[in-house]
Amino acid sequence: MAASPLKNTVFIKMKIFTDPKQIQQYVLAQRAAGKTIALIPTMGYLHRGHATLMEQARPTAEIVIVSIFVNPLQFGPREDLDIYPRDFEGDCRTCEQAGVDIIFSPRMSDIYPAGFQTEVSVAEITRGLCGAHRPGHFNGVTTVVAKLFNLTLPHKAFFGEKDYQQLATIRQMVNDLNFPIEIIGVPIVREADGLAMSSRNTYLSPSQRKAALSLSRGLFRAREAFKQGERQSSILQQTVRNTIQADADRSCQLEYLAVCDPETLVEIEQIEKVAVIALAARVGKTRLIDNILLP
Ligand code: AMP
Numbered sequence: 001m002a003a004s005p006l007k008n009t010v011f012i013k014m015k016i017f018t019d020p021k022q023i024q025q026y027v028l029a030q031r032a033a034g035k036t037i038a039l040i041p042t043m044g045y046l047h048r049g050h051a052t053l054m055e056q057a058r059p060t061a062e063i064v065i066v067s068i069f070v071n072p073l074q075f076g077p078r079e080d081l082d083i084y085p086r087d088f089e090g091d092c093r094t095c096e097q098a099g100v101d102i103i104f105s106p107r108m109s110d111i112y113p114a115g116f117q118t119e120v121s122v123a124e125i126t127r128g129l130c131g132a133h134r135p136g137h138f139n140g141v142t143t144v145v146a147k148l149f150n151l152t153l154p155h156k157a158f159f160g161e162k163d164y165q166q167l168a169t170i171r172q173m174v175n176d177l178n179f180p181i182e183i184i185g186v187p188i189v190r191e192a193d194g195l196a197m198s199s200r201n202t203y204l205s206p207s208q209r210k211a212a213l214s215l216s217r218g219l220f221r222a223r224e225a226f227k228q229g230e231r232q233s234s235i236l237q238q239t240v241r242n243t244i245q246a247d248a249d250r251s252c253q254l255e256y257l258a259v260c261d262p263e264t265l266v267e268i269e270q271i272e273k274v275a276v277i278a279l280a281a282r283v284g285k286t287r288l289i290d291n292i293l294l295p
Contacts, residue, residue: 014096016103020110020151023102027063027153036061039154041145044068044105045085046094049189049197053158054098056186065152066095067104069111074140085202104152111147120146122169122176125265129165129278130289133255141166142173149179156182160189162196164278164291168265188291194220196290203286211251212283218243219292222277226294231271233259240277255280255287262293 017023027037038061040053050066057064068091075081088105095103119139126138149157159167167185174183189197194216195209204212218240225239237257244252257279258267268275271294278291 011092011096014092014100014103016092016105018105018107018110020106023065023104024151024153026102027065027151030063031153035063037063037065037152037154037156039148039152039157040064040066041148041157041159042066042068043070043084043199044091045087045199045202046091047197047199049160049162051094051098052189053160053186054095054100056184057156057158058099060156060184061154063101064099065102065104065154066100067106067148067152069104069106069144069148071111071140071144072108073112073143074137076134076136079134080200080203085199104148111144119143120173120177122172125169125172126165128265128267129256129258129260130280131165133280138166138169142169145170146173146177146179149181154181156184158184158186160187161185161291161293162188162198163289164262164276165265168263190216196288198288200286200288204283207249208251208283208286211247211249212281212288214244214247214252215279215281215288215290219277219279219290223292223294226271233267233269233271233275236271236277240279244281251283253282255282 030037038057040057042050054064054066070084072081092103120142121139122142131138159170161167171183174181191197193213195201195213196216221243222236222239225236230236236259240257244254259275259277260267262274262276275294276291277294280287280289
């Protein structure tokens, strides 16, 4: 096992691996001994949303692994890779409290050594929504997740519905490439006032945080309209838009807003049974995403 980079902190039950080869050898031995493994891939700066994934994973497997890796491949050149928040010690505490067995926190050069040249790319489902605004993002996600799957050999992997297109893309990849892994989606965990929890919320000033509330409020209003019988996407979208634009200082700028089929993510005009309303918005420089499943 690799030495913990933490000084003065002992995590009695939890193992911390940084070396890809070592964790792979470890999980191979555990699988040979008949142990079941669950993986939760993260970029760290863990909050209650992440902890919920861990808590859901805990009873489903004998070994729960959380990976913490800020994956440069999924950030665009003008995105927040350099300032992405990090708190490894706090993350270790969160993981230990949730009963996690292993943290895998590799170095960048171990995941992408010199000469690395393979990319995993999922086509159709990554084209719209975030994919249209973050070129290369989902290739970065699928490439690193495929690597994490091969390094930790999980039976199950847990992903949040917060990143809805990511979850749908991973399901597609697992299906297309026959990974023997069950993908489990976990509903969005929100703050008491409705804001979807995100590591990026830490970028928001108090006034921006207040403005960001109009995103979830808009989605909740659309859900109300759906409950009242509204099925036309354009009207549900207008409900969301009106809520966001009613915000006095208009500091939320929508990047996209779409009503889609929850499996294919193809946009729909009229909702038959189910749909997802997904959006991305800029609040100041911070890009936030949120969505809601109907019904
Ligand atoms: P991240 O560290 O942002 O890459 O997220 C790691 C995992 O946690 C992803 O599967 C996310 O969808 C999930 N996640 C992040 N925030 C939330 C949330 N508020 N509720 C549920 N899952 C979340």
